[in-house]
Amino acid sequence: xxxxxxxxxxxxxYEADEKPPVLLAIGLGLxxxxxxxxxxxxxxxxxxxxxxxxESYLTWGVFAAAAISGTTTIIQALRIGRVGAGYVLMMGTSxxxxxxxxxxxxxxxxxxxxxxxxxxxxxxxxxxxxxxxxRRILTPAVSGTVIMLIxxxxxxxxxxxxxxxxxxxxxxxxxxxxxxxxxxxxxxALKARSSLRLWAPVIGVAAGSLVGGYFGLYDTDRVAAxxxxxxxxxxxxxxxxxxxxxxxxxxxxxMFVTLVGAVETIGDSVAIQRVSWRRPRAVDYRAVQGxxxxxxxxxxxxxxxxxxxxxxxxxxxxxxELTGVASRMVGAVVGLAFILVAFIPKFLAVVLxxxxxxxxxxxxxxxxxxxxxxxxxxxxxxxxxxxxLVVGMGFWIGVGFQNDAIFPAMxxxxxxxxxxxGMTAGGLAAMLMTLFLEMTAPRRHRMEADFDLAALTKIRxxxxxxxxxQGWGRETADRLMAASEETLLTLIPQDDETGQRRRxxxxxxxEGDSAVLELxxxxxxxxxxxxxxxxxxxxxxETPEEMEVxxxxxxxxxxxxxxxQYHDTDIITLKVDVRPTHSGDSS
Numbered sequence: 001x002x003x004x005x006x007x008x009x010x011x012x013x014y015e016a017d018e019k020p021p022v023l024l025a026i027g028l029g030l031x032x033x034x035x036x037x038x039x040x041x042x043x044x045x046x047x048x049x050x051x052x053x054x055e056s057y058l059t060w061g062v063f064a065a066a067a068i069s070g071t072t073t074i075i076q077a078l079r080i081g082r083v084g085a086g087y088v089l090m091m092g093t094s095x096x097x098x099x100x101x102x103x104x105x106x107x108x109x110x111x112x113x114x115x116x117x118x119x120x121x122x123x124x125x126x127x128x129x130x131x132x133x134x135r136r137i138l139t140p141a142v143s144g145t146v147i148m149l150i151x152x153x154x155x156x157x158x159x160x161x162x163x164x165x166x167x168x169x170x171x172x173x174x175x176x177x178x179x180x181x182x183x184x185x186x187x188x189a190l191k192a193r194s195s196l197r198l199w200a201p202v203i204g205v206a207a208g209s210l211v212g213g214y215f216g217l218y219d220t221d222r223v224a225a226x227x228x229x230x231x232x233x234x235x236x237x238x239x240x241x242x243x244x245x246x247x248x249x250x251x252x253x254x255m256f257v258t259l260v261g262a263v264e265t266i267g268d269s270v271a272i273q274r275v276s277w278r279r280p281r282a283v284d285y286r287a288v289q290g291x292x293x294x295x296x297x298x299x300x301x302x303x304x305x306x307x308x309x310x311x312x313x314x315x316x317x318x319x320x321e322l323t324g325v326a327s328r329m330v331g332a333v334v335g336l337a338f339i340l341v342a343f344i345p346k347f348l349a350v351v352l353x354x355x356x357x358x359x360x361x362x363x364x365x366x367x368x369x370x371x372x373x374x375x376x377x378x379x380x381x382x383x384x385x386x387x388x389l390v391v392g393m394g395f396w397i398g399v400g401f402q403n404d405a406i407f408p409a410m411x412x413x414x415x416x417x418x419x420x421x422g423m424t425a426g427g428l429a430a431m432l433m434t435l436f437l438e439m440t441a442p443r444r445h446r447m448e449a450d451f452d453l454a455a456l457t458k459i460r461x462x463x464x465x466x467x468x469x470q471g472w473g474r475e476t477a478d479r480l481m482a483a484s485e486e487t488l489l490t491l492i493p494q495d496d497e498t499g500q501r502r503r504x505x506x507x508x509x510x511e512g513d514s515a516v517l518e519l520x521x522x523x524x525x526x527x528x529x530x531x532x533x534x535x536x537x538x539x540x541x542e543t544p545e546e547m548e549v550x551x552x553x554x555x556x557x558x559x560x561x562x563x564x565q566y567h568d569t570d571i572i573t574l575k576v577d578v579r580p581t582h583s584g585d586s587s
Contacts, residue, residue, distance in 0.1 A: 012278045012324050025327060025330050029330045029337060033334045044061045069093070071335065078331075083294050092313050094311035098308075103250060112246065120254040124261075128292040139434060142431055145390075146426070147271060148374035149402075149423040155363075155367050157360075162361065178360060185200050186365060189322055212354075218353055226345040237306040264314070267377065268317060271376075285564050321369060390434055399422055446507045459484050462506065484519065507520070517573070518572070
């Protein structure tokens with residue numbers, strides 16, 4: 001995304017907490033819903049038909065999926081308590097669950113599938129609450145790799161859709177229709193003014209549909225036959241509490257796919273923050289926790305209603321970057337539209353009647369942007385040869401498994417075909433390599449103390465001993481102490497009258513010619529990383545003079561500062577050069 005000389009992201013017209021004109025929010029929300037509701041419906045149809053279920057169940061499953069997707073999209077946008085990201089993250093049926101849900105339907109029916117989804121969703125709530133414990137495994141590099149592999153996984157579907165026309169239709173119908181969609185969308189997105197750029201997706205799809213209609217590709221009969229308002233003809237499939245051998249055989253696979261879905265949600269919730277503000281901000285991991293919790297709620301509701309699990313749709317990030325509108329109002333409109341679609345078969349038929357070449361052309365544009373967003377996540381904190389190897393191997397392992405190029409005879413049927421999904425295989429490989437790096441990293445030294453100024457004496461003794469063990473002199477120990485002291489001063493609230501006793505964990509280890517200090521403490525109000533970035537900016541929110549002094553000193557002593565904020569926990573990571581420097585930068 002382009003940035004101007006002040007560091008602002010020039011593509012963002014409305015930030016997450018801004019309110020665009022009502023008509024604009026409604027129009028954009030409806031067009032996003034229009035372009036994504038088909039995927040919600042088609043995933044349920046694919047899973048159900050492959051699993052051999054009745055048309056009655058499919059009717060129910062589609063209704064439930066649309067209603068749940070709308071509800072959880074609203075929760076993601078508005079954030080209720082600690083559930084929801086507070087950003088425009090569309091929710092919809094998860095493609096990661098397709099293979100394993102088909103197995104559950106084939107072996108035990110909808111009731112067994114529903115029970116497995118409910119049990120595995122509980123794992124996601126636990127992951128949300130303890131996300132800070134996995135911060136060294138579920139890194140931006142891992143999340144970025146998973147997002148890039150989403151494009152790899154879905155792109156073959158987009159390519160197939162480009163030529164998806166019935167027999168007897170003109171051979172030029174598919175390429176001309178797809179080309180019209182892609183060229184109109186890209187042309188408007190690249191050259192139009194920002195106000196018109198907002199409508200690039202819907203104009204491109206409309207243009208493609210008109211061209212497709214000329215060739216007879218648009219299914220007008222489906223639209224004419226659909227009712228305007230109606231409820232599903234099917235009924236709730238129930239739950240299976242027998243917990244037989246099939247349940248226990250499939251549960252591990254459901255748990256792992258749930259973890260992979262959570263990693264995808266983490267990547268999406270990190271990426272959406274990158275494109276939702278004019279000025280780059282440090283990632284708020286409380287929003288990430290909220291996104292994972294909302295994902296878990298969506299899966300729980302999906303299990304209770306007996307339909308395919310939910311997940312965040314990565315197209316949210318691509319559409320937000322394409323339009324420049326990140327307002328939460330848009331997310332609420334998308335959610336309401338999904339819920340309405342569940343009760344309006346006619347509108348659903350209009351979406352489903354869009355020709356495959358049109359949908360494939362639009363997916364091609366969005367997935368291309370999504371791949372680049374994944375790349376940005378990978379390199380956001382710099383990249384060394386270790387991270388590069390993790391990302392490179394994870395990506396190509398995912399590509400290999402997605403294309404059945406890696407020992408297909410031995411591994412294609414493993415765990416119900418789990419590894420045939422490139423996102424799953426590559427994401428697992430990246431996580432395992434990252435875990436290996438953590439397990440073989442240099443020994444970390446740690447200490448605990450009460451979170452107050454009295455801890456400074458204990459911290460000094462700890463850091464002097466740590467520096468001595470590394471063979472560093474007194475000057476380095478003083479530099480480490482100064483960085484830790486300024487961090488502590490900025491974190492301790494000046495007017496904390498709660499009387500609540502809090503603890504501080506300090507972890508130190510060596511990384512090349514630098515020392516890395518990690519301070520884990522109770523949550524503060526502001527992000528140190530953002531505050532340091534804004535030093536000297538006249539437009540920034542005013543900082544108390546004594547705090548600004550500490551921040552400037554911290555920027556001097558530490559070569560980098562990263563502040564991760566979780567619910568009830570702050571994690572500040574400082575990198576301090578061993579040799580004294582005249583100035584430091586903060587990232």
